[in-house]
Amino acid sequence: MVGSTVLASALALLGAQLAARDRAMQTMCVGQGAMLGVLLGIGLVQSLALSDYAGSVAPFALALVASGATYAMSEHQVAVLRAARNTHFAAMFAALLACGYLVSALFPALDSHMAQKYFGDLATVSKMESLALLFAGSAALILIAWRSNSVSRRSFETMILCSPETTLRGADGLFAIGSLILICLSVQIAGFLFTVACLFVPTALAVRTGRSGLRRHLVRCGIVAALACLVGFMLSLRFSQLPTVPAIVATMVLIGSAQRF
Amino acid sequence: MTARRALLEVKNLAYGTPDGRALVSGLSFTVDSGAIVAVVGPNGVGKSTLLQVVQGETAPTAGSIERAFELKHLRFLTQLQNREFHLPLTLRDVLSFSAGVPITDSRVRDVGLLDPRHLDLAWNTASGGERQKTLLTKILLDEPTFVVLDEPMNHLDADGRKLLRDALRRHVASDERGVLMVCHEQAIERDGWPGVVTIGLKPSAAAD
Numbered sequence: 001m002v003g004s005t006v007l008a009s010a011l012a013l014l015g016a017q018l019a020a021r022d023r024a025m026q027t028m029c030v031g032q033g034a035m036l037g038v039l040l041g042i043g044l045v046q047s048l049a050l051s052d053y054a055g056s057v058a059p060f061a062l063a064l065v066a067s068g069a070t071y072a073m074s075e076h077q078v079a080v081l082r083a084a085r086n087t088h089f090a091a092m093f094a095a096l097l098a099c100g101y102l103v104s105a106l107f108p109a110l111d112s113h114m115a116q117k118y119f120g121d122l123a124t125v126s127k128m129e130s131l132a133l134l135f136a137g138s139a140a141l142i143l144i145a146w147r148s149n150s151v152s153r154r155s156f157e158t159m160i161l162c163s164p165e166t167t168l169r170g171a172d173g174l175f176a177i178g179s180l181i182l183i184c185l186s187v188q189i190a191g192f193l194f195t196v197a198c199l200f201v202p203t204a205l206a207v208r209t210g211r212s213g214l215r216r217h218l219v220r221c222g223i224v225a226a227l228a229c230l231v232g233f234m235l236s237l238r239f240s241q242l243p244t245v246p247a248i249v250a251t252m253v254l255i256g257s258a259q260r261f
Numbered sequence: 262m263t264a265r266r267a268l269l270e271v272k273n274l275a276y277g278t279p280d281g282r283a284l285v286s287g288l289s290f291t292v293d294s295g296a297i298v299a300v301v302g303p304n305g306v307g308k309s310t311l312l313q314v315v316q317g318e319t320a321p322t323a324g325s326i327e328r329a330f331e332l333k334h335l336r337f338l339t340q341l342q343n344r345e346f347h348l349p350l351t352l353r354d355v356l357s358f359s360a361g362v363p364i365t366d367s368r369v370r371d372v373g374l375l376d377p378r379h380l381d382l383a384w385n386t387a388s389g390g391e392r393q394k395t396l397l398t399k400i401l402l403d404e405p406t407f408v409v410l411d412e413p414m415n416h417l418d419a420d421g422r423k424l425l426r427d428a429l430r431r432h433v434a435s436d437e438r439g440v441l442m443v444c445h446e447q448a449i450e451r452d453g454w455p456g457v458v459t460i461g462l463k464p465s466a467a468a469d
Contacts, residue, residue: 212383
């Protein structure tokens with residue numbers, strides 16, 4: 001629970017920056033790309049009866065490859081097509097979603113994993129996976145919080161001053177690669193819904209409070225995500241019929257909306 | 262009084278659009294320390310492209326550019342994209358993105374464009390003029406050797422344009438600094454910018 005709570009906060013801070021760079025829809029595609037890699041990895045591991053170690057590493061490695069390829073393709077589209085980027089991202093998302101379902105058809109054993117990977121179940125996360133979430137979440141949280149001013153400056157320059165992002169060089173490259181790793185790990189262990197909700201629900205609701213200030217906004221995003229994760233998780237433990245991640249997302253929406261009052 | 266020296270020398274410059282259409286040829290001018298140079302001309306003549314060429318972002322097709330400063334001492338303000346930003350920044354947040362020493366009210370007052378009492382306004386609810394003055398202040402707070410501005414008078418009313426003129430004059434008056442900006446001719450004529458060197462760009466057919 002601690003690992004997913006820290007991860008939720010880190011994702012919320014990352015999501016605020018991705019939304020500021022108008023990358024929400026692109027991130028949905030990247031997350032779906034990671035999902036495709038995870039499903040392919042699980043399918044291969046089960047078909048080839050690989051070891052437990054390979055069972056953990058292969059889906060993550062394939063998630064990185066697939067999400068990296070999705071990121072590169074979407075960047076290329078933005079550069080070449082220039083206009084209406086969200087239309088292309090939406091089309092890409094639909095194609096990746098179809099690919100994910102096709103992969104599940106190739107590996108019938110994936111049936112039982114599909115729903116878990118999309119909607120997540122934090123109650124069944126292993127100790128090792130929880131430690132991985134805690135480690136990656138803490139590292140990302142510290143890094144994004146510590147560099148919040150310079151990351152926000154780049155977001156501002158990109159959107160308002162039209163300063164081009166230097167794709168995979170320097171600080172922009174670190175931001176892109178770090179984001180990919182965190183999203184892949186989160187999709188693999190906590191699921192697609194948890195990842196996307198933690199990325200974008202807190203920041204979308206925090207801007208509706210009407211109060212300005214960069215630090216205040218980022219703190220709100222981090223707290224809402226962490227609090228929702230804790231409360232939602234405890235609710236799902238208390239009421240066994242309540243699935244973990246949807247309970248967390250519903251709590252997040254409630255807490256986030258309550259900020260206005 | 263220190264002698265003026267050339268900060269930027271443009272000689273017989275020619276450049277065009279990325280798809281190969283010629284824009285300007287045979288352009289020569291110098292920006293000395295202490296000078297404000299305004300390049301004026303109608304829409305589509307290549308004013309903004311000139312600024313990209315000066316910064317080394319677009320290669321010229323002929324001619325040369327000599328800079329007496331490193332590019333890290335150049336600050337560029339593009340035309341303001343007057344749109345909202347997802348993060349709920351205050352004007353003070355935007356100024357805090359400036360490199361170097363912390364932003365204080367007295368430093369903002371010294372630049373002379375913004376009233377420090379307005380720094381807690383939200384970027385998303387500020388007027389176009391306030392946003393433009395904030396971005397100009399952000400650049401001048403960095404105390405760059407060379408400032409490049411694309412249509413800096415956009416969104417500014419008459420008082421704002423006067424404040425800008427005075428701020429740029431103060432900026433180039435100290436140390437060895439220069440300003441190159443592009444704007445429409447009317448903007449210079451309307452407000453009167455004495456001492457500003459004006460260079461007119463003509464459409465490519467005439468230039469060629």
